[in-house]
Amino acid sequence: MRRSRALPLARVGRRAAELALGLPAGGTDYAVTRDLRVPMSDGVDLLADLYRPRGSGPGPVVLIRTPYGRTTLGSRLFAIVLARRGFQVLLQSVRGGFGSGGSFRPFTTEHQDGLDTLAWVRRQRWCDGRVATTGASYFGHTQWAVAPYADPPLVSSSLHITAARISDGFYEHGAPGLLNGLTWSDLLARQELPAPLPLIGGFGRRTRVVRALRTRPLRDADVTAAQVPVAFWRDFTGHAEPGDPFWQVADHDGADLGRMPPVNMVTGWWDLFLQAQLHDHERLVAAGVPVWLTVGPWLHGATPEVREMLRTDLEWLEHHLHGGPAPEGAPVRVWLQQADRWLDLEAWPPPAAVVERRWLAPDAALAPSPVGGAAGPSVFVFDPADPTPVDGGPLLAPPGGQVDDRETEAGIDVVVFTGAAEAQDLDLVGPVVARVHVQPERDRADVFVRLCDVDPDGVSRNVVEGIRRLDPLTVPADDVTVGDDGVLAVDVELFPTAYRVAAGHRLRLVIAGGAFPRFAPNPGVEGALGDSPEGVPCRFRVFHDAEHPSHVRLSVLPA
Template sequence: MTVASRVLSRLLELPPADTHDVIVERDLEVPMPDGVKLLADRYVPRGGDRLPTLLVRSPYGRGSFFGLQFGRLFAERGFQVLIQSVRGTFGSGGRFDPFRDERADGLATLEWMKRQDWFSGEFATLGPSYLGLVQWALARDAGPTLKAMAVHETASQFRGQTYAGGAFSLDTVLSWVHLVRTQEKAGLGGVLARLGAARKLKPLLRHLPLNEVDTLAVGERVAFYQDWLEHDAEGDPWWNPADFSGSVSEVTAPVHLIGGWYDIFLPWQVNDYAALRQAGRTPYLTIGPWTHVAPAGMAVAARESLVWLKAHLKGERHLLREAPVRVFVMGANTWRDFSEWPPPGARPQRWHLQAGRGLSPATPEASEPDRYRYDPADPTPTVGGALLTREAGPRDNHELESRPDILTYTSTPLDKDLEVIGPVRAELFVRSSLAHTDFFARLCDVDGSGKSINICDGLLRLVPGRPAPEPDGTLRVTLELWPTAHRFLAGHRLRLQVSSGAHPRYARNTGSGEPLATAKTLVAADQSVFHDPAHPSALVLPVMG
C-alpha cells in the first residue's frame, strides 16, 4: 500500500484492504478493429489472477489520481482493474471525438479481455461522468459476462445536458473543452494553464460569436466544440451515435446510479433510473447534496460502489441495504430510504404566483401581469446551481434577486415544516416581445435573516411556434426544474425566481434568432408574467405527507 492509497482510503472511509501488494502492468496495447491501439493499465493483487475484473475507461489518463482512485484502491480490495485511456487521449491512438467511438471501442476492449489468460469470465464497470457514459455505451451488448455497473453523476446521453432546456450549457462545455485540451500539457506551462482556467475563461464566456471562443480559450479550433454548436437542433441525427438512452431498458446487469442534487446530469440520470424500472429491473439510486465535483460525493460513490461490486461479483449480498432508493433530504440534513423514485406518498401541490409578488396555494385574484426587460447585453447572471466549476451548489441569491430583470414570488413564513421530495416544475403564463427568448425559474429557501438559498431550477428556450400561443396570445410554458429533496423549515419562506437567463451556465439568448454558432446581434426582450384566474401561473411541488 502506498502512502497515497492509505491517505485516500481514510478520506473515503473505505473498509480495510484485503492486501497491500498490488502489481501494475502499464501501457498494455488493446487493438481496435480499425488498427488503432488503446493503452491500458492493469492493477491486480499479487497472486490474484482470475479475480473479477473492473473495467474503467477514461479520457482523463490512467496514472496519478485516477489510477489511485479506481485502480489501486479497488485492487487492494479484491478485484482486478483495467483502466484504459479512450481513443486519442494519453497515448491511445486515434482522434478524440467525444462519445462517438465509445460503443465500438468498449466492445472491442471487452473482446480483448475475454482472450486474456487472467480474465475470469466476469466483469463490472464503474466511474463518474464520462467514465459513466462509456459504461452505458457497451452495457446492452456486453452479454452475460457484465455482472454489475456503478454509474456516478452521469447519464446515458450527454446531449440533454449540453442543451439543457434547449439552451447551450456554455460554462460547462467551455470548462470541459479547456480541461481536455490542457490536461496533457506537461511542465510548468501545463500546470499554470490548468490552475488559471477560471480566470482565463471568465471574460471569454461573454464573447460572441461562440464559434470563436474555443480558439481564444485553447489557441486552436476544437472540432467537437464546433460540431456541438452546429448540431444544436432538437432531434438532429448527428447525435445518434453518441446517444445510448434508447438501450438502457435492455440492460440486464444490476445498476447502481449515484448522483447529486446539484449535479449537471441529474435529470437525465433519473431518466435512466426510470427506464430501468419501467423495464422491470430493480436499480439502486443514491442522491446526495453534492455538485459534480464535490469530494463528499466522490467518497460516498466509492463506498457504495465497493458494496455494489462485492455483492454482485463476490456474492456478498448481505452488504446491500434493504431499500433500493436512498436520498439526502436537505434542510432536514438526513438520509431517507424509499422503495422507488419518485417516492410513494408525494402529492403535487400548486403554489400560485400572486399579485404583489406573493406565492401561496390560493387561487390568484384578478391582477395585472408583472413585467421586466431582459437585455442580452447585460445578461442575468447565474449564482450557484448545477455547474461544473467550483461556483456550483447552494448559494445566497439575495443580492442577485435585487436585479430589475428578476421577478421573485415569496410565500409568507411557513407555520410548519414542508417536505418536498421528487420532480419540481413551474407552469407559467407569459408573453414576450420576441419570438426567440428564454424563461428561467428557480426555487429558493428563504430563512429568517433573508438569506435566499437556491434549491433547484430549470430553463426553457422558446422558439417561434413552440409552445403554441393560447387563444389570447399568451404562452403557457412548463419548466422542468431539477428534482430535489428538501425540507423547508417552519418560519422559512418559499421563493420562486422568474427571469430570462442564467449566464454563463446557459448561453444567453441573443433574441435575434441567429444560429447559435454565429449569433452576434443582441435584441432586448420585454417580458410579462401573468397571475390571474385565467392565467394561474404556479410552482408545482411534490409534497410529502
C-alpha cells in the first residue's frame, strides 16, 4: 500500500484538462492511497486506489471498477475530477488485470466480485456505509452486476454507454457483431503491453482488425489481429447461438429493478449499446426508479460524451451524496440531429410523437400510403463469400456514425426504396421499426435494414439501421410470423433516433442480407460461428403488394 499526493505541476495539468472538458473549477486537495488489497470470497485479492479529500472523515464512497487499469487517463479522470470536488473514490482493477489476482474472463465474474468489493468498502473506517457507483461501458457493466442485488441498496448509479443485457452489444437480434467484437478483443490483448495503443483507437487498428476478420476458422482471428488468443473472442465466437446459457451470468436484464437506486444515464445516438440502454431506461421508469437520461450525437466514448458524463455526474452525486440541490431540467434530454439543438422531454419515447408509415412500393418507391393490387417482389442475392459492404453506424470505435451510403446502395446485393421530397421538416424522435415481408430461399438468413436521408444533391446518409438473424431456433417468434404462402413478416427493430429530415430531403430504405464487417455474414447453413462453415448464396424475395404490405414505422414529433 502506497500513499501519494498531487504535485503542483500535476495539479496545473489536471486543471487544464478540466478546462478543456468544460468542467467548473474544483480546488479540493486530495491524497491517493494506492494498491489497497481487496479480498474476494474465493481468496483472490483485487487491487484498488483510494482517492480522498485531505482532512475528510468517514463519508460516502463512489465505487468505480475497471478492466483498463488505474493509471490510464480514461480510468483516473473520473476519480480525479470527483476527488477534487470533495468525493471519496475507490478505483479498482477487476479480476485478472493490472495487478489484481485471478484471470480476466470478461463479464463472467463481476457479479460476485462486485458484491464482495461493496461489502469490503462498507466495512472500512473511511466509509459511512453509503456507496454510489459510476463509470462507462465495461465500467457500467460492473455496476449492473451489483446495483440490482446490493443489500442495503446503493445510493445511486451512473450507467453510461452500457446495458443490463450486455450481450446485446455483441449479438444484435442474433447477428454477431464481428467488428465490435474483434476491435475490443484486440484492445484487451494489447492494453498491458509496455507501450499500449490508445484505449479504443490507434493507427492501423481498424485496417488490421478488418483484415483479420477474413481469417478461417474465424475463432483464430484474434491471433491474426493481436498475435495471441483472447479469452473474450473465444467466448464470443464459441457461444454465438441464440439462447446460449453461457451469457446468463453476464446479463442482468432479469434482475429485480425495484431494488435499483436512482440512475443517471448518458449515451449517444451512434453508440453500440444505445438500443438496449433505452430499453433499460423504459424498464427502470416503469419500475418507479428515478432516471436522468441524456442522449447526444456521439460515438462510443467520444470526448464530448465523456464531458457530459462528468458534468451530469457532478450534479447527480452532489445531490445524492452531499445533499445538494436536485438536478434541474427535464428528466430526458436528447440532441435533435441536423437541427443542432437539445430537446427537453418528460419521457422517452416522447408521448407527443405520432406514428407515420412509409410503404415499400413497386418501381423502388417509398410511398406515404399502402400499395394496392398485385406487384412482383424485389429480388437480390446475398453471397457470404462476398458479403455486402456497409460502413458507418453505431460502432465501438471510429470511423462510425454517418457516412455516404451510395456505394452500398449501388450494389446488386441490395434493394432500395426512395420516397418523394419532404414538403416540410420531418423530426424523427423515437423508435423506428421496419416490417419486411420476405422469403429467403434458406431458413438461415439475415435481414438488414438501413434508413437513409437523401439530400437534394443525391447524397445518401445513414440515419438508423437494424438486423434480424433468422434460423429455425428463432422462427416463428413475436417479431417473425410465417404466412400461409411461406412468406415471413419480419419486424426489424432499427436503432431509435432524434433526427431532422430537412424539407426537400427524401427518405430511403435499404434492405440487404448482411452488413460486413460490422456483422458476421450468415453462411446459410448450420455450423458454429468460430468454425466458419463454408457458406452458400441466398436468394431473397422482398414483397410489397396488398397481401404483403412491407413498411417502416416512424415516430414523428409534430412541429
